[in-house]
Amino acid sequence: MMRLWILAALAAAHPAAAEVPSAATKAANSAAAAALPFGDTEDFDFARRGLLARPDSDVLGADGRVIRSFADDAKVAGPAPDTVNPSLWRNAQLVSGAGLFEVVPGLWQVRGYDLANMTLIRGRTGLIVVDPLTTVETARAAMALARRHIGDLPVTAVIYTHSHIDHFGGVRGVVDEADVKAGKVRIYAPEGFMDHAISENVIAGAAMSRRAAFMFGTALEHGPEGIVSAGIGPVVAGGTYSLIEPTDTVRAGAETTQVDGMTFEFQLTPGTEAPAEMNVYLPHLRALCLAENANGAMHNVLTPRGALVRDAKVWADYLTEALTRFGGKSDVVFTSHFWPRWGGETLRRFMALHRDAYKYLHDQSVRMMNAGLNGNEIAEAIQLPPELAQAWFNRPNYGSLKFNARAVYQRYMGHYDGNPAHLDPLPDVERGKHIVAAIGGAQKVLAEAAKARKSGDERWAAELLSHLVMAEPDNARAKEMLAAGFEQMAWATETAPWRNIYLSGARELRGLPAGGGAANTSEIAMSTPLADLLDLMAVRLSPEKAAGADLSIGITLPDSGERRLVSVRNRVLVHQAWREGAAPAVTLTSPRRVFLGLVGGQVKAAEAVQKGILRIDGDAAQLQRFTGLFETPPATFGLALP
Structure with a gap:
């Protein structure tokens, strides 16, 4: 922990030498502001609805360090600055509203404590917790807030909707494993949960963790020139990961059960956002939980941190099934991230248009693939039609249509694009040396990159400069020019992970810590x-x-x-x-x-x-x-x- 504290101190002592937004960045952000329906404020109404209490103190880790500062949320107030895409700024304002919310009588959510939501349902004898957040510390703080306002009820059951750590890692902050072993608390999870919860990130854990630090901007300062959002939530909080093995497995064909005296209907959705996932319907509340199969923004079919490629077609098909089974008998839909939506017509439109976005992504990517386009060409060509793109919940604030189109291609065809010249490519350093030499040396590359940047073509400038940095990693001018270009692309992108990756890359190029602190995983190892x-x-x-x-x-x-x-x-x-x-x-x-x-x-x-x-x-x-x-x-x- 001391080493992480030192890194944080170094980051604060040596801020990045950021430049001002370029004319091209300002123009891109102005175009986004003009093209999107900012007059539609329904999401703001939904995100504030039912507020019972705001957090009254920051969340501290076991060492007393602040791991979730709610003061950071105030840094995204007011109009969008030139350094943030206005759509992403809107997303940041919406996901930053931490607190306890009543969804309907007998059902509450704690939102904004870390990346995901914790949902609390009143059972016959106590509380049923759906998705107990990411870390023990944030989960414990969220439960304390809830109990101060809804009563000090015991937890009688926990439901893990899926196998990602932000939906089970805080379980020991909610229940004692001794109570689980004694039968006082039941834990429900979809079939295959334990296998995927433990193994998904084990084999490639080191590489994924490094890339996740970039994706979630764990070393970035909060504010208009740094991290403003994680896209799917306000921030990845630190702390201690934990896991308690489920007592009850939800299997296909056994989809209705009694949980603390209440009827729950489960819909297994394997292969969607997670390899083990399920939706949950609460008939006594006419409430539908869509887990992470539906969100307030486009999701990732392949995450930039790395993972197995998800199946966009299966994802869409399961949303169709959920719409058919539950859409007509639901008055509210809530999810593992973002905010609920109320009203039958509203939630059915949400489910249908969200489904159509994933189906369009899949079908049109495959159509272009079969017409001979490779992954990069498909990504450059594909666009959602206006009837889908104008829905805020389909905007690329977390997942990106470009990245997802490449993922669909990869799922079917692999990383090789069929061009014989790409069958056995040179590694980055060797390729960089050859390209720099072919262009005419470092000074020529710098001149061409400067010309590209002046014209607003930051993507081409970044490619040129990246070759030079690989060939000459001590070339200070190349690194600073590339870092500055990364900043401009960060300030214009609509996608939170892209912004965080660009800004983290800029820090690395400037010799600043770009990794951030990792959570304590010792309790996960004990359950592996x-x-x-x-x-x-x-x-x-x-x-x-x-x-x-x-x-x-x-x-x-x-x-x-x-x-x-x-x-x-x-x-x-x-x-x-x-x-x-x-x-x-x-x-x-x-x-x-x-x-x-x-x-x-x-x-x-x-x-x-x-x-x-x-x-x-x-x-x-x-x-x-x-x-x-x-x-x-x-x-x-x-x-x-x-």
């Missing part, structure tokens, strides 16, 4: 199955260190009842379930927490054996060799730089 932990270890095995290794190891974790057989041969780690008669060369037996410390380097085997918390049977030298085979990924690495 041994097989997934071993998969993670496999992708961290150093082939150089494993040269010549021929190891056979058994691992037993009595507190979780897990046993695995592990082998390391040919510089590859393979593991499988324990089989009868297995005789590994060495067997390790320990509690899960000790095993995690052992492989992470925090626990020394000899000391653990002496304390009686680790037992080693067989060839201890094999275990010692095994624990030394792995490398820890760097906390940061270049994205705008080599």
